[in-house]
Amino acid sequence: MVKLNKLIRAFTHEGAPARRFTPELELKRALMNCLLWEDQFYEDGVSIAERIAKLVPMVEPAKVAALAIEARESMKLRHAPLLVVREMARHEKHRVLVADTLARVIQRPDEMTELLAIYWADALGPMQQRKARPVSAQIKKGLARALAKFDAYQLAKYDRDGAVRIKDVLFLVHAKPKDDGQAKVWKQLVDGTLAAPDTWEVALSSGKDKRTAFERLIAEKKLGGLALLRNLRLMQKEGVARKTIAGAIAAMRTDRILPYRFIAAARHAPDFEPELESAMLKSLKGHVRLGGRTRLLIDVSGSMDAALSGQSEMTRLEAACGLAILAREVCDEVEVFTFSNQVVKVPPRRGFALRDAIVQSQPHGGTYLGAAVREVDARDQRLIVFTDEQAHDPVPAPKGNGVMVNVASYRRGVGHGPWQRVDGFSEAVIQWIAAQEEMAN
Numbered sequence: 001m002v003k004l005n006k007l008i009r010a011f012t013h014e015g016a017p018a019r020r021f022t023p024e025l026e027l028k029r030a031l032m033n034c035l036l037w038e039d040q041f042y043e044d045g046v047s048i049a050e051r052i053a054k055l056v057p058m059v060e061p062a063k064v065a066a067l068a069i070e071a072r073e074s075m076k077l078r079h080a081p082l083l084v085v086r087e088m089a090r091h092e093k094h095r096v097l098v099a100d101t102l103a104r105v106i107q108r109p110d111e112m113t114e115l116l117a118i119y120w121a122d123a124l125g126p127m128q129q130r131k132a133r134p135v136s137a138q139i140k141k142g143l144a145r146a147l148a149k150f151d152a153y154q155l156a157k158y159d160r161d162g163a164v165r166i167k168d169v170l171f172l173v174h175a176k177p178k179d180d181g182q183a184k185v186w187k188q189l190v191d192g193t194l195a196a197p198d199t200w201e202v203a204l205s206s207g208k209d210k211r212t213a214f215e216r217l218i219a220e221k222k223l224g225g226l227a228l229l230r231n232l233r234l235m236q237k238e239g240v241a242r243k244t245i246a247g248a249i250a251a252m253r254t255d256r257i258l259p260y261r262f263i264a265a266a267r268h269a270p271d272f273e274p275e276l277e278s279a280m281l282k283s284l285k286g287h288v289r290l291g292g293r294t295r296l297l298i299d300v301s302g303s304m305d306a307a308l309s310g311q312s313e314m315t316r317l318e319a320a321c322g323l324a325i326l327a328r329e330v331c332d333e334v335e336v337f338t339f340s341n342q343v344v345k346v347p348p349r350r351g352f353a354l355r356d357a358i359v360q361s362q363p364h365g366g367t368y369l370g371a372a373v374r375e376v377d378a379r380d381q382r383l384i385v386f387t388d389e390q391a392h393d394p395v396p397a398p399k400g401n402g403v404m405v406n407v408a409s410y411r412r413g414v415g416h417g418p419w420q421r422v423d424g425f426s427e428a429v430i431q432w433i434a435a436q437e438e439m440a441n
Helices: 023-032 045-058 061-073 079-089 098-105 110-119 127-131 137-147 152-158 166-173 180-191 200-205 210-219 225-230 232-237 242-251 259-268 270-283 316-330 351-359 369-376 429-440
Strands: 290-299 331-339 343-346 382-387 401-406 420-423
Touching: 023 045, 023 061, 045 079, 061 079, 061 098, 079 098, 079 110, 079 137, 098 137, 110 137, 110 166, 137 166, 152 180, 166 180, 200 210, 210 232, 210 242, 225 232, 225 259, 232 242, 232 259, 242 270, 259 270, 259 316, 259 351, 270 351, 290 316, 290 369, 290 429, 316 331, 316 351, 316 382, 316 429, 331 351, 331 369, 343 351, 343 369, 369 382, 382 429, 401 429, 420 429
Parallel strands: 290 331, 290 382, 382 401, 401 420
Antiparallel strands: 331 343
């Protein structure tokens, strides 16, 4: 006879006792770190996408919609929220919220074409046959409202070759232009006569001298902060004067750029590390502060060396270093520790020196998070843990204010008791912690 009265235990990939989550929390965990269909260290991307699809009908429609919007607007994810909307369209209770949710989630014109590609992804046959598959009325309404948001510049910038084009969206949804100007723009979109936008991508792909293009873009202030950071190495290669590049770094807007972006830039263009460090520290001025004592516990185990995405050379550990640099500047009192097979206290350095101290603090081995928490946790402080939550050992409840910042989409996570959980890495981590503490007081 089969025994039904038995205890079912859950474990992380590394064997520690794991916490079971409600469908809503499990959906949030899977979604907020999900770069759709990309493999992570312990779990392949297809499994994560399938789990998201399975969880959507198990969660209340309004909560699913809110998670999709949060993933796009707060976590800056693009594809995973579109998958959630597609799954909402498949279930009767969720379907009524699809148009409103899709109109919020789509923030770039190419996300309309990505949504249709995802919608038709499981249809068999060539794309032309897939396009014949009916699209739900709610999806069409959401796409029509999203399409009306974009001007000629935005449409031209993202009108790229692909199995689904923006004009396909226009034909599919039969959107009505809001005025004669928009009608003219849509006709140009269909005819392929939209004026090419003056972006750095267009300037560099035009076949003209790249050095001249970079110098013009910098002089005309048309190279945004992120574009500047991404192209430092190429500008050096093309012979742009060091003085010109250094001046652009000093003048760039930094208020929306997190430290880990500067870390990645410095790895590719180490000659500009002094200028990048100055810009990075400038970006933290005016940031919300955390009073009291803080201990930051950084996971440096082997799985943290995994890339954030298949198209990124930036690692989870570099993102963690960015958080440490941020916390070092905005916390009244802060101590930084790393953990893997052991716990190591990191010297109180700033900027890139703190990054180096974290990365070089110890070998990147196993994940003994439970032992690390027991060693550094105390009642008179907050403890912020940055990890992928795959530990070898049980993790206790925090003694004081404990925050678990999770950077992976794995099904199981560690930590019992009153841990506050942040699923996903975002520029809003510190603001979120401050807001939660203010609400509790």
